[in-house]
Amino acid sequence: MSYPDGEYRTLSVPVFKQENGYYCGPATVKQVRHFIKGSSHSQSYYAGELKTSTSGTDMTVLSNYLKNNVKSNYIYASIGSYDSWMSKVNYGMRNSMPAVLDINTKNVSAFPYESIGHFVNTSGYDTKNGPGVKVRITDPNGPGLGNRWYNARDVYNANNNHFRKAMIY
Incomplete structure (x- = not known):
């Protein structure tokens, strides 16, 4: 994927720290909904809606919730190749729709924590401003909390490391 003149784009996605070790799904939905709609419910509310348990949140349920309650354009899809993934991230940025990723950071040293399953959303x-392409994620988790820039390949690799190899965009 080439960007002849380069492009810089961010979305002002608010950060909501996840309330416990398995609320990354509800916290990410809260971040996305608050950005798109301007308000949001509690993480406990979203946990109920998403049927979150101590094992976490099912990404397909999260996808359906976003599509039915936040913005009907949201799609659950395979991430595909790096170029395909970047196209989906860019689509979300251009349409003010933060993409939701399920990441496995275990073998990606760029992340300040190890997790075999964690939801984050893109926000830029x-x-x-090289070198390289960067993606900003809004992370509801402690050590990575906030809007943080990463090398795009590291974010792709973390998404690709997850058994689902999927995203919502």
């Missing part, structure tokens, strides 16, 4: 990309 930068092809202008």
Whole structure:
């Protein structure tokens, strides 16, 4: 994927720290909904809606919730190749729809924690201010909490490391 002049784009997605070790799904939905709709419910509310348990949240349920309650354009899809993934991330940025990723950071040293399953959302990309392409994620988890920039390949690899190899965009 080439960007002749480079592009820099961010979305002002608010950060909501997940309330416990398995509320990354509800916290991410809260972040996305608050950004798109301007308000949101509690993480406990979303946990109920998403049927979150101590084992976490099913990504397909999360996808259906976003599509039916936040923005009907949301799609659950395989991430595909790096270029396909970047196209989906860019689509979300251009349409003010943060993509939701399920990541496995276990073998990706760029992340300040190890998790075999964690939801985050995208909130920016930068092809202008190299070196390399960067993606910003809004992370509801403690050590990575906030809007943080990563090398796009590291984020892709973390998403690709997850058994689902899927995203919502």
